[in-house]
Amino acid sequence: MSQYINKPTPAFIAASWCALILGAVVFCIGLFNANMMLNEKAFISFYCFMDYFHRFHYKKSFVTV
Secondary structure, eight states: OOOOOOOOOHHHHHHHHHHHHHHHHHHHHHHHHSOSOHHHHHHHHHHHHHHHHHHHHHHHHTOOO
């Protein structure tokens, strides 16, 4: 019994990568232009990085092959 798995189209994958990259660039530009101390900018950047890492790792832990 074979299982049919729906895969996203290449257009969806490209749009997802573009949205992720554009969002990261806009976030970095906004953080660079923010009127905050350097330690606050570093905290926010580190928090976002760890959040993305957690989401990726959490999703990968439920993938079964």
